[in-house]
Amino acid sequence: MKSPGKVLLAGVAALATVGALAGCSSAGGSADGKTQIRVATFPPGADKAAYDAFAEQEKQFEKLNPDIDIIGVEYEWTGPTFAAQLAGGSLPDVFTVPFTDTKTLLENGQLADVTDAIEELGYTDKFNPIVLDGVTGADGKLYGFPRQAYAMGLHYNRELFEAAGLDPDAPPQTWEEVRAAAKAIAEKTGKAGYAQMAANNTGGWQLTAATIARGGRTQTDDGDGKYTSTIDNEATRAALQFLHDLKWEDDSFGSKVDLDWGTINQEFAAGNIGMYTSGSDVYTALVRDFGMAPDIYGLTVIPLEGADAGTLGGGDVAVISPKADDEAQAAAVKWIDWYYMQKLMDEDAAVLDAETLSKSGQAVGTPVLPVLSQELYLESLEWIQPYINVPLDQMTGFTEGIWEQTPVGEPKGQTQEIYALLDGVVQAVLTDENADIDALLKQADADAQAKLDG
């Protein structure tokens, strides 16, 4: 037998290792009788003021609910991390997911059922029915609280407009005018006149938006969970031809053909892009996460052309992790109701929220689409009127024009997979002057159909 001291030492070392490993998997639970829940806050990169505002709101909530302990967690919806975070238990108990993904997530059993909770809170029938449909499972149950919706808008840089001799108060209204403005900006300033996302599935997302804006659709819903791909259509062809012409004929697209949601915001905030299309609610992120100067910002509706044209809409849903226990789920519902929902329908809550945010210099009044009714949304804007700090006069093109546009939901079959597929098509057109658009569309259509059938 070796010296007992040595063995003891080794034993301690082994125990320490096991302990350290076990520590990895311990999580949450109740401390001093309170129910702890971890809730999503902002994407990484948010400024300190955003966290100050959140800390204030956390305090307000915990005062109302002394038995709940809120822990804010940095969170951004990204495909690469979601499933692994969920499986690994590091996902917050409350987080948000885009409309398009909720159906599949809830079919996969990756979201908690909140039907009873919404019923109890009494606002099941207050939602915009189209929005509510997005969070209803095949079994008729509800799996989340739709909390914010957006429509696609055309964001533009007022400074670059002026430098190019364009009127920033009269933004383009047709795609032809967009093209002409882009050309003017590129020629006069050397910056990209118009840019479009092309990577990490956003290329497909924006191509779909551009298709719908030209009266086309990339997919038809045949019912029973069956879909037909209609990517090979005139509107998509026109949208790609538009990109081709800007890039190769006018040289107004700029050199970056690998931008995604984050990087295009970054480029725009830095003043390198004249115009781009993205969700109408992106102003908040542009200022909070990307440091944009509010003065340069302009927002208008995207041009619609063709008989059945509409603006692609989307949004996100506050959901609860299926791994949270009953107690945590109940606390999570309270938090969602307080943090996300009440400000949409209750004057006091709306005012308190707007006041807290504006005190920390956070954007208040960014244009969105109503998840409840249009009347309620417009009324809520009246309530928070004194706190609105976004330059609404630079967004009138959107705020006045949006009510005449028809919001169209994102395609539902294999949404992200097909977006990824279309990334390649967009990149092909932007990197190859002689790209055969017809052949690309035909191939993409066949590939998409294969994904829909598989």
Next chain:
Amino acid sequence: MTVMEQSPPALAEPEAPAVPPRPRRRRTPATWVRGGGLSTLVFLLPMLIVFFFFSWSPIVQSIVMSLQKTNFIVTEWVGLDNYVAVLADPLLGRAVLNTISFALLALLLGFPLPLFMAVLMSEVKRAKGLYSALAYLPVVVPPVVAVLLWKFFYSADADGVFNSVLGWVGIPPQPWIQSAVQAMPSLVLEATWAAAGGSIIIYLAALLAVPPELYDAAEVDGAGIWRKVWHVTLPSLRGILFIMLILQIIATAQVFLEPFLFTGGGPNNATVTILLFIYNKAFRNSLGGDFGEATALSVMLAIFLGLLSWLYFRLTNRWSTS
């Protein structure tokens, strides 16, 4: 511990008659403990646990997962369906071709360059250490930082770093990683820059082992520098050259960092490599991805690389200089 010491003899009894021929070598748990086996085990335990949780268990789990369709919440067994599906994926061919093209370009550019540099540096008489340090510097830069820095250098604007330099000699701005044609060579260029330092140090060390008498003899025979390199240096380095070659092939077959950070596989899939393809299968789709297909392809890649390594050992055994 006391429990362990008491129980073994009882367990050992029935085993005893099973191994009669060599009584001296007979090992019972008791002798094993007395011989220090227990403390060895206890000392090994932390390592075993770490390996179990972070290496062996994931390996076994991924083989299991390659036979399943799972999103970690709902799991079903699908047999070899994942293997069939991933082999039928039209992008797989593209990924394999891209990986081969990366490997070939890296071989053309990245293999001779460090050797050339090492030979040059070994000829330098003064400040050898300084040159070695300079050559090794890129290896010290964290790979992700290096790639992000180069991504900045590769800006396709006319005022991008590389394009400005090209502009001085009258070459028009290049699209670099924004072009399907130039993206892969651009990646290889960065990878070569990043990895050359390590290879140079290894070659320098190997060059030191070449007996100086051989050079003296060659010089007496009237050989110039290139003939000395060709007839003395390269043959002496044969063993190390071969090892470096096979290591590079294995490394390039697993290239991931550069395409992932530089281009995300674009433009138009021009830089999707096998590993990036696996990653995209598992993680790109926000709805949980296809972990089954991703692990199936990983298993196949592991088998392929295993075969390659086996081949490498066979060949090095036969061709080795010693």
